[in-house]
Amino acid sequence: xxxxxxxxxxxxxxxxxxxxxxxxxxxxxxxxxxxxxxxxxxxxxxxxxxxxxxxxxxxxxxxxxxxxxxxxxxxxxxxxxxxxxxxxxxxxxxxxxxxxxxxxxxxxxxxxxxxxxxxxxxxxxxxxxxxxxxxxxxxxxxxxxxxxxxxxxxxxxxxxxxxxxxxxxxxxxxxxxxxxxxxxxxxxxxxxxxxxxxxxxxxxxxxxxxxxxxxxxxxxxxxxxxxxxxxxxxxxxxxxxxxxxxxxxxxxxxxxxxxxxxxx
Numbered sequence: 227x228x229x230x231x232x233x234x235x236x237x238x239x240x241x242x243x244x245x246x247x248x249x250x251x252x253x254x255x256x257x258x259x260x261x262x263x264x265x266x267x268x269x270x271x272x273x274x275x276x277x278x279x280x281x282x283x284x285x286x287x288x289x290x291x292x293x294x295x296x297x298x299x300x301x302x303x304x305x306x307x308x309x310x311x312x313x314x315x316x317x318x319x320x321x322x323x324x325x326x327x328x329x330x331x332x333x334x335x336x337x338x339x340x341x342x343x344x345x346x347x348x349x350x351x352x353x354x355x356x357x358x359x360x361x362x363x364x365x366x367x368x369x370x371x372x373x374x375x376x377x378x379x380x381x382x383x384x385x386x387x388x389x390x391x392x393x394x395x396x397x398x399x400x401x402x403x404x405x406x407x408x409x410x411x412x413x414x415x416x417x418x419x420x421x422x423x424x425x426x427x428x429x430x431x432x433x434x435x436x437x438x439x440x441x442x443x444x445x446x447x448x449x450x451x452x453x454x455x456x457x458x459x460x461x462x463x464x465x466x467x468x469x470x471x472x473x474x475x476x477x478x479x480x481x482x483x484x485x486x487x488x489x490x
Contacts, residue, residue: 242276243269243334246354250336252371255351259362260335260376265319266357270331274306274313277330279390280397283459285326287466289314290473291412293432299398299407303328304469307429307477329387336380338388347388349381400456401435404447408436412470429474434467435460 241247248254270276275293278286278301286292291304303326306313314325321327335355338347351358351366364376373381401407411431416424440460443451451457 241337242273243331244337244350244352244354246352247337247339247350248353249339249348249350250366250377252367256367256371257360257365258358259365260355261357261359261362262364263357267315267321267327267331268319269334269355271312271315271319272310273315273331274309274311275302275304276328277301278303278328279330279387280394280459281390282326282328283462283466286328287462287469289324289326290466290469292463292466293410293430293434294398294407295432299402299433301394301398301463304430304473307473313473313476329383329390333380333383333387336384338384349384397456397459400451400454401460404439404443404451406435406439406460407433408439410434410467412467414474429470435463437464 275295278292280301282303283292283301286303289303289305292301293304294301305315314322316322335352335358337350337352339350341348365374366377368374409431410433412429413426414429415426418424440448448457451460
């Protein structure tokens with residue numbers, strides 16, 4: 227994320243969900259805060275694939291596929307089949323019961339930006355967040371211009387998230403060093419009107435751990451993965467991939483229900 231500061235206090239960069247990030251400042255945001263509202267997760271409606279940290283794998287794996295993308299092999303929690311659609315977010319802005327909400331979503335509207343010139347991290351807020359208002363229920367600063375207990379808690383959450391992000395980068399580097407990644411595809415086979423199987427359709431292409439490569443590792447490397455905790459997280463990732471079937475079944479059920487709803 228780029229952190230070039232503009233005159234308005236806004237920083238440049240492109241981060242999922244954050245359309246107007248600004249460094250949190252008592253000068254700019256002294257009277258602002260977060261208001262309590264129903265459906266606070268509406269901002270995540272377009273998050274069909276959301277960054278997830280390695281320590282969240284065991285929780286996220288229950289809900290859907292955890293995949294790796296790009297040259298950096300960033301792990302993502304898949305929450306929808308089509309860009310712009312989070313299948314687990316209800317119309318009221320709440321997630322369906324039982325769905326794990328990644329920390330990336332829960333930290334919003336706060337985020338750290340890296341100020342490379344100053345060599346430090348800068349706490350930012352998304353000024354475009356609909357629940358950031360004048361005189362919000364949870365103020366950012368107190369009467370003395372100091373961060374409130376609410377803000378301090380958010381800072382701690384972001385600090386913890388940054389530590390987990392670094393731990394995730396180290397985990398990914400281990401997988402890279404062992405050459406465990408391979409290109410994978412998720413496919414869907416539709417059913418023809420006569421009941422026969424149709425032509426398979428590719429739903430997604432992504433990077434994942436190769437079970438063949440994993441099983442072919444030298445014994446000492448395998449034990450090393452076990453002892454440093456990486457092996458358990460790898461299996462969480464592999465087990466999560468059955469979640470493609472869940473997403474496909476959910477999308478199919480909703481598609482089939484649409485005509486019925488229209489005729490009701």
